[in-house]
Amino acid sequence: MTKMKLQSLRQTWEARVADFRASGQSGAAWCTAKGLKPHQLSYWLHKFPPHESLPAASPHTDWVSFEWEHAPSETTTPLLIRVGQAVIEVMPGFNPTLLTDVVRALSS
Template sequence: MTHTERRQQWKARIEAYRASDLSAKEFCKQHNISEKQLYYWLRKESPKEQTDNTVQWLPVSLSGQEDTSGCDFLTVKVGPVVIEVRQGFNEKLLLDVVKVLSTLC
């Protein structure tokens, strides 16, 4: 079996597992495969499914309980990068920087 054929076989198995509503142990028992193999391929295939280079903005709201009066900056983390955002920042510049970092991280 070629590498491509094996990958396609496991992709089909993963789809069947996710659609099955079975535990990993029960699915593996029914399909005569080891749990170790299933978890290996789940980890191996998952990052590829999530490589969607789109930026998603999430709403942020403060509960009002934090005292932000002494804080003059906001820390933003994008992957391993940390950005300090201070009052009066350029919104377009921050958006552009985050978009670039999101594609690189």
């Protein structure tokens, strides 16, 4: 096949693929209506992925300013640590050194 014929075939199928995607029909129904074979459509669908037919995105990006303040929750749930029969409630802002000493003392 000559380069001109290949280019013509590609343009024909590019238009057909666009028509199929716009139709909303199943591949089989669209092919039956157009007198084409489903495997041909399948082949050309892979040649023309959907993103190729979309316009190129603008390289310009608009940024939006956003400020967020994390307010401490009024209802904090404690972390419960069980060591043997003892249960320790650990709240935010706890002293890690003290917790370590308490757990060691309860474990011995």
